[in-house]
Amino acid sequence: MTFEKEYLRVVKERFRSTKNQGEKAIHQLSEDDIHWVLNDASNSVAVIVKHLSGNMVSRWTDFLTTDGEKISRNRDHEFQNTISSKQELMEIWEKGWKVLFKEMDELRGTDLMKTIYIRGEGHTALDAIERQMAHYASHIGQIVYIGKQLKGENWKSLSIPKGKSEEFLQQMLKKHQ
Template identity: 60%
Template sequence: MSLGEIYLNVVQERFKLVKADGDKTLAQLDIAQLHWAFNEESNSIAVIVKHVSGNMLSRWTDFLTSDGEKETRNRDDEFNDSIASKEELMAIWEKGWGVFFNTLNGLTEVDLLKNVTIRGQQHSVIDAIERQMAHYSSHVGQMAYIGKQIKGDAWKTLSIPRGQSQAYTDAMIEKG
């Protein structure tokens, strides 16, 4: 396997883990909790979902052939908390990730050597992928943090539970 193929496989798996953390966060919360925001300057999870999905639809539609900031995108509207139901929120979440993974999974090693345009600026495909890794990871982290604040002791951890690090490490070593 070539270095480019290894890279594409690694980032696909990493993005799947990022989405899984978002999925696990969303599953723990009801619609009222998804709309909770600390203050007027803070975003609710619903707003973060709307923004991440809007970014994905814009950046990853016609990824190699058109500017990643589409004229049809209304980024400012993404920060209006207008999602009415959890079903609508989940549809928005899945639509963005669907477009993203469809495009990412279709990239080839040769594509990694190309450039794409985002807001009129040229970026290597690798840089564009890595920018989105940082962007999506930070927003999913925000979602988890908000969820943990809301749920308190009822929060189901997304990673290794406190006090279980050594047992987890031992199990991973035993697993091989």
């Protein structure tokens, strides 16, 4: 397997893992929770999801051939809370990820060093992929943080629960012996 093929396999898995973490967080939230904001400078989970999806559709549609900031995108509108339900939120969520994974599945190792554009600025496809991974992971982190704050003791940990690190380590070592 070439380095490029392995990179594409790994980065697709990272995107899937990031998506999965976001979904596990969102599923713990109520209809009211998805609209909660701390203050006017904050975004609700609904707004974050709307922004993520808008970004994904813009960046990943025709990833190699058109500027990642599509003329049809209304980024400012993404920050208006117009999502009416958790079901609608999940439909918007899936729309963005579907576009991303479709385009990722079509990428080949030889595409990684091609120049793509975002707002007229050239990037290697590899750099643009990494840029998007970091962007999405930071927003998923916001969703998780909001969820933890709202759910408190009722939050189901998405990783190793506090105080359980040694137990988890021993389980992993036993599993891989």
